Amino acid sequence: MYNDSVQNVKSELQRLEIATGSIHLIPSNHQDENFIGLSSKTPWYTNATLIAALDEVFS
Structure with a gap:
């Protein structure tokens, strides 16, 4: 379901015509x-947390 949602949004x-490489x-x-930290309820997700992604945007 998550991967389908990601593909649909991208x-x-x-x-x-919005670049998706850094989204x-x-x-x-x-x-x-x-x-703030990765959740044990989504062990299949290993990418950035929301705070880490925001830090990347504003650094």
Whole structure:
């Protein structure tokens, strides 16, 4: 489901001619999963947390 969502979002961004190479799509919910640290509820996700991705944008 996550990979399908990522592909759908990236396809739509490409259709709008928005580069997708540096876009992070981070699975999260209202319980702060993958916000500061990676969540044990999403062991298949090993990329950046939300805070790490924001740090990358603003550095």
